[in-house]
Amino acid sequence: MSRQRIVLLGMMTKIPVAGVIWQTLHYLVGLERLGYETYYVEAHARTPSMLMERSEDDSSARAAAFIAGALDRFGFGERWAYHALHHDGRCYGMSEEELRALYGSAALIINLHGGTEPRPEHIATDRLVYLETDPVEVEVQLAAGRQETIDYLRPHCAYFTFGENYGRPDCLLPVSNEFTFRPTRQPVVLDFWRGLAEVPGDSFTTIGNWRQLWREIRLGGVTYSWSKHEEFLKFIDLPSRTAPRFELALAGCDGSDRRLLEEHGWRVRDALPLSQNVETYRNYICESRGEFTVAKDQNVRLRTGWFSDRSATYLAAGRPVITQDTGFGNILPTGEGLFGFSTLDDIQAAVEAIDRDYPRHSRAAASIAHEFFDAEKVLAALLEQVGMPRTPPDLFIAASSRRPTTLDAKTAETVLEAPLPSSVHRRSASAQASVVVVARDGLVYTRLCLESVLGSLDSPAFEVIVVDNGSADGTAEYLSRLSDRDPRLEVITNDSNKGFASAVNQGLAAADGQMLVILNNDTIMPPRALGLLLSHLTDESVGLVGPVSNEAATEAEIDMGYTTYRQLIEAAEDRGKEKSSLVDIPMLTMFCVAMRREVWECIGPLDERFALSLFEDDDYSLRARRAGYRVVYAENVQVHHFGEASLGQLVPTGEHAQLFTANRRRFEEKWGITWQTHGRRANDRYRETVIAVRDAVRESVPSGSRVLVVSKGDDELLRFEDRQGAHFPQLEGGVYAGHHPADSAEAIEALERLRGDGAEFVVIPTTAMWWLDYYGGLRAYLESGGAVANSESCLIYRLGSPVR
Incomplete structure (x- = not known):
């Protein structure tokens, strides 16, 4: 199956330490396990100075080798790129052309740390996501109106922050009026950290930087610092309160600072040997008794809710964590396995609690990691907010019955109980395309349709206009909630069923796009189908273009050949790779039709004389052809159509047959012609069926007999040797009726009449x-x-006497 691609923009070569490498891997592997094809790219234009031993070193080659070494063992050996923008612009890992193609095909580009300046090729996708791992500085700059920060953020389509307390009453960070920051947290691939050390060590440890005298910020006349050494010094007497069981693996800690710590009972070691090797780093964490650490002053006093990636890995290893309170207790459970502190007394109480029942707190730590930091849960929640397509690949989409069309009960339950997607897309002031969808009940179909369209990839900017024709099954409430989450969706509500043609006209009148698509609500649009369909409108000879589908009722109909959503996407992707070809056709059914605005303005609105539905598409196709336009279907575009999700409800009552007959009469009176049934394409399997039916008739039916065939209008099924074939059901004169009987009684009555003939x-x-x-x-x-x-x-069957 062709998987959705996600690109992670990272900074491992700028900060080549084990903690950053593990953080990056958690994103890459977590997204991969959710079913996405993930790629790692560095395009931050920063010199990888920490990898250079001498000024004359080839920094780009060293950076590329570093990335390859870090990712290869995890299965990403061929899915990375290093764009040396700090030097000569050369691309490593893939060519620049391949990298541009990757950006263009990606469903999402995540700017991890917010460390990559958006480039034109990122911005053009409208799928660049800002993911802030260190809150405060950006929020303060926005509050100050710093234009450089505003300009940097604007090209992103969504904004996430590790400041999970952001926007809550006790968080002092200023809330931006222009950018909506959504809280997220650190994903951890839990099995990377489990079971590596059966017996914990005796020390509470941590790994970090000691003195970092930069990135101070001022807010409201108050200075907030960045360096952790200031917070550690507030608790320097801790070992004397609890026994000397605390070890700090520190970078940036000089001799005098180290002596000061050791004099107060702290064990101190150099962090560099641990940080240079991901396995050594992981083993150090897993072999600890737990973690004791502090947070930056900015996060503590501003109550950002920030939590450490490293602390999350301690929890995943089943190691309890004691960390300085930043407000994370508003989100994460504390008191077992995880402790937030503000005073020495808080720390002492936490150590004593852990010592009293270490196994319980170890289990609690692992449980918190599983519940709150599991990479698949964290990233699924992030993607849910972004609005990534989420239809389960194994969803069974074959209809379980016809007339009316119904779906498997489990399928309906899965679709209706799924959480609503949100979208990071902004409504374009000038959408290039408008998709008009008419809904009349059928909520399960409408959800499948709209959420597939809104998840389209590689398409021009578009809007979706839904005209609700008086639905009474929860559709109206769903549309209201979905439009709140996705600004590309506009809803027009009718109090009653105005009919298909009238509703389509309402939608088209409200459309802004220069390209227009009419789409039934009982369809599924594969991710690249919309873009492919619209691409055919560049041919100015084309008036109307549609896809091939399992239910098209014309020569555009193909064998379904699939039963699940995954198989549909695979089939559509394979078809999309084929050479583009357009096939002229007398008529396109309007389950999915695209046209340019100029064509619509030339032909005019749909003819509303055709009441609820039926024959408005025959009419519109004929009008297009008589206006000099081609009516075509595209062989490289496939859309799934359930078929008759609404009209099928009218079959059991007989209303469908009455509507068909009335609208056929309207069509023929309008044009002064006799309506002809639509042809079907003859595929190999169908050809074999036709031949086998003829053989069965020849072998089982006496010569000279009159044979009725449930033909769906195909004359090929009537061509028998020495036997007279006829359509069933049929109208006067033997013409195919164009519809099925309303019920058994109607079918039997028709057979009896024909038996009498x-x-x-x-x-x-x-x-x-x-x-x-x-x-x-x-x-x-x-x-x-x-x-x-x-x-x-x-x-x-031999026609005999009817059942009495």
């Missing part, structure tokens, strides 16, 4: 075998006459 046998091809399940009374009637043939291709 000389019909002796009826053939049910395999393509119509569902009749025998749907029309129970008809089946009993046919079986009373007896089957004369029963094969894989068809059943043939």
